[in-house]
Amino acid sequence: MEVVQKLDIESYAYDSEFDISSLTVSSGCDASMEQGFDISRGDFHFSSPIPKFTLTANSDDSSPEHVNERASRVENCISLRHRRSSPPYKKVRALRLFQSPATPKTLLEKCSDHTPATPAARSRLFSRFEKPKGVACAYPKLDKPSVNINPFTPNGMLLMSKKRTRSKRSLVGSPADGPDVQKFEVNDHEDSDSEVEQPTKRLALQDSNIPRYRKEFLEVRLIGTGEFGSVYECINRLDGCTYAVKKSIKPVAGSANEKTALNEVYAHAVLGQHHHVVRYYSAWAEDNHMIIQNEFCNGGSLAEAIEERQREKRPFTEPELRRLLLHVSEGLRYIHSMQLVHMDIKPGNIFISRDKRLYTLHDDSADDGFEEDDPVSTEEEITYKIGDLGHVTSVSNPQVEEGDCRYLPCEILQENFSHLAKADIFALGLTMYETAGGGPLPKNGEEWHNIREGKLKGLQQYSQDFNDLIKQMIHPHPEMRPSAVNLIQHRVLSPFGNQSKAQLRRELNAEKLKNEILAKQLENAEKCFKSLPANLIQQFSGNASDLAEGKRPVSARSWLTGKKVNRSHSTTNF
Ligand SMILES: Nc1ncnc2c1ncn2[C@@H]1O[C@H](COP(=O)(O)OP(=O)(O)OP(=O)(O)O)[C@@H](O)[C@H]1O
Numbered sequence: 001m002e003v004v005q006k007l008d009i010e011s012y013a014y015d016s017e018f019d020i021s022s023l024t025v026s027s028g029c030d031a032s033m034e035q036g037f038d039i040s041r042g043d044f045h046f047s048s049p050i051p052k053f054t055l056t057a058n059s060d061d062s063s064p065e066h067v068n069e070r071a072s073r074v075e076n077c078i079s080l081r082h083r084r085s086s087p088p089y090k091k092v093r094a095l096r097l098f099q100s101p102a103t104p105k106t107l108l109e110k111c112s113d114h115t116p117a118t119p120a121a122r123s124r125l126f127s128r129f130e131k132p133k134g135v136a137c138a139y140p141k142l143d144k145p146s147v148n149i150n151p152f153t154p155n156g157m158l159l160m161s162k163k164r165t166r167s168k169r170s171l172v173g174s175p176a177d178g179p180d181v182q183k184f185e186v187n188d189h190e191d192s193d194s195e196v197e198q199p200t201k202r203l204a205l206q207d208s209n210i211p212r213y214r215k216e217f218l219e220v221r222l223i224g225t226g227e228f229g230s231v232y233e234c235i236n237r238l239d240g241c242t243y244a245v246k247k248s249i250k251p252v253a254g255s256a257n258e259k260t261a262l263n264e265v266y267a268h269a270v271l272g273q274h275h276h277v278v279r280y281y282s283a284w285a286e287d288n289h290m291i292i293q294n295e296f297c298n299g300g301s302l303a304e305a306i307e308e309r310q311r312e313k314r315p316f317t318e319p320e321l322r323r324l325l326l327h328v329s330e331g332l333r334y335i336h337s338m339q340l341v342h343m344d345i346k347p348g349n350i351f352i353s354r355d356k357r358l359y360t361l362h363d364d365s366a367d368d369g370f371e372e373d374d375p376v377s378t379e380e381e382i383t384y385k386i387g388d389l390g391h392v393t394s395v396s397n398p399q400v401e402e403g404d405c406r407y408l409p410c411e412i413l414q415e416n417f418s419h420l421a422k423a424d425i426f427a428l429g430l431t432m433y434e435t436a437g438g439g440p441l442p443k444n445g446e447e448w449h450n451i452r453e454g455k456l457k458g459l460q461q462y463s464q465d466f467n468d469l470i471k472q473m474i475h476p477h478p479e480m481r482p483s484a485v486n487l488i489q490h491r492v493l494s495p496f497g498n499q500s501k502a503q504l505r506r507e508l509n510a511e512k513l514k515n516e517i518l519a520k521q522l523e524n525a526e527k528c529f530k531s532l533p534a535n536l537i538q539q540f541s542g543n544a545s546d547l548a549e550g551k552r553p554v555s556a557r558s559w560l561t562g563k564k565v566n567r568s569h570s571t572t573n574f
C-alpha cells in the first residue's frame with residue numbers, strides 16, 4: 001500500500017483517547033469511499049496519542065492535484081467525532097495538506113508491520129456507522145450501479161449512438177450477420193460488466209419496489225382502463241392536489257412489458273415540462289407494477305369530448321378546432337425539438353384541462369386585480385395536452401411500435417422511418433378530421449387506402465383553408481406535410497383568431513400595465529436627474545456628448561472626486 005499524503009491536524013483539538021472507532025462516515029458517500037478510501041481495507045489510519053492523521057490510498061496517482069481532490073472528497077465525507085469532547089465538524093475543514101508531494105515519515109510507515117483491518121476490527125468500525133434516523137432505505141444494496149440511463153436525454157442519446165457505432169464496427173466484415181438494425185434496447189447488455197458496455201437499464205424494477213400508493217395518495221375514482229394500465233384520480237395526502245395515477249394492470253417487473261412501461265416513464269420524464277404535454281411528477285414500482293404520477297386533466301380526453309359533442313349534436317366550431325390544432329402543434333413542436341416523436345397521436349391521447357378564470361368587466365382597468373365592486377365574469381380556458389407517451393421514440397435511433405392503425409401513415413407500415421415527425425403530423429391531421437365530424441375512421445380496407453392516397457371527403461361546414469390544411473397534413477408523401485413549426489405559423493392558426501374577447505382584453509390590460517410601470521420609472525428617473533447638483537448634470541451632459549462623439553467618457557470616480565484624470569496615465573492615478 002502506497003502512502004499518498006498526510007493531513008495535518010495540528011490545529012485540531014482532541015484528547016489522547018481518540019481512536020479509529022470514532023470515525024463516522026456520513027451516509028451517501030459510499031461510492032467515493034469504495035473508489036478511493038475504503039476504511040474496511042484499512043486505508044485510514046489513526047493512532048492516538050500522536051496528533052497526526054494519515055490518509056493512504058491504493059492509487060498510483062500521487063500528484064498533488066489528485067491528492068488534494070481526493071482529500072477534499074474525504075473531508076466532505078467524514079466527520080471526526082470525539083467520544084468525550086466532539087470538536088465542531090467545521091474544524092475538519094482546517095485540515096491542511098502538506099504542499100510537498102514527498103510524504104514525511106508517518107506513524108504508519110513507522111509501524112511497518114501494520115496489517116489491514118481484521119474482520120473483527122471492520123465490524124467494530126461499521127457498527128459505528130450512523131444512518132439518518134427515521135429514513136428506511138427502500139433499496140437493497142445492489143451490486144451493479146443502480147441508475148438507469150434515460151435514452152431520451154441528450155446524454156442517453158449520445159450513449160446510444162456510441163453503442164450503435166460500436167455495434168456497426170463489430171459488424172464490419174461479417175455480412176452474414178445482415179444489416180445493422182438500429183434499435184435501442186433498454187434491457188441490453190444486462191450481463192455485461194465491462195466499463196464500455198454498461199447497460200442502459202441498470203435498476204431492476206423488482207429491486208426498487210416502494211409502497212407509496214396508499215401512503216401518499218387518496219384514491220378518488222377509477223378514470224378508465226386501457227390496454228396496459230388503469231388510471232385513477234388521486235389526491236396527494238401531503239400537497240392536497242389531484243393527480244392522474246396510472247398503474248399497470250399486470251406486474252411488469254421482470255416481464256416483457258417492463259421495457260414498454262419504462263419507455264413511457266423515460267419519455268414522460270424528459271417531455272413532461274411543456275404546457276401542451278401532460279405533466280409528469282414521478283414514477284415508481286410497487287408490487288412489481290409500474291406506477292406513474294401525472295398531471296390530472298379534468299376535461300378527460302378528446303375522444304370523450306368528441307363522443308359527447310356527437311351525442312349532444314353540437315359540433316366543434318372552427319375557432320375551437322383551430323385552438324385544438326394550435327395547442328397540439330405546439331406540443332408536437334416541443335417533442336420534435338427534443339429529437340423525439342410521439343407515434344400515437346389520436347383523440348384518446350389528447351387530454352383537456354379546463355380552468356375557470358375570473359375577469360373584471362372593466363375594459364379600462366389596467367390590471368386584473370379585483371376591486372370589490374368590479375363586475376366579474378368567469379370564462380373557461382381550455383388547454384389541450386398530449387399524453388400517453390408509451391410509444392415515444394427517438395428520431396436518431398428509432399424503435400417504432402406502431403400506434404393505432406386508424407391514424408397510421410403508409411410509410412410507417414412499410415417501415416420507412418426517415419420522416420418520423422411527419423407521421424405525427426399525419427396522425428394529427430386525421431385526429432382533426434375526426435374531431436371535425438369526419439369519423440369514424442376506417443381501420444383497414446378500401447377507405448383506409450383512399451385516405452392514404454389523399455382522397456379525403458371535404459367537411460362542408462368548415463372553411464376551404466381549414467380543409468386544405470388538413471389535406472396537406474395527410475399528404476401521401478411525408479416531405480409534403482407541414483412540420484409542427486409550419487403549422488403554428490400557418491395563417492389558419494393565427495393566434496389572434498383563436499383568442500376569446502376576454503383573453504384579448506386580459507392581454508391588452510397586461511400591456512397597459514407594463515406601459516404604466518415604464519412611464520412611472522421614466523418619470524422617477526427624470527426627477528432623480530433633475531435633483532442632481534448642477535455641475536454633475538453638466539458633466540453628465542458633457543459625458544453624453546463625448547460619448548456621442550465617440551470620445552472616451554470621464555470615469556465615475558474622477559467625476560465624484562472632482563479630479564481630472566490624466567488619461568494616458570489613468571491606471572497609475574488610481
Ligand atoms: N392525465 C390524465 N388525466 C385524466 N385522464 C386520464 C389521464 N391519463 C389517462 N386518462 C384517462 O384514463 C383512461 C385510461 O388511459 P390509458 O392511457 O391508460 O388508456 P388508453 O389510452 O385507453 O389505452 P392504452 O393503454 O392502450 O393507451 C382513459 O380514459 C384516459 O382518458
Ligand SMILES: [Mg+2]
Pocket residue numbers: 226348349388
Ligand atoms: Mg392511451
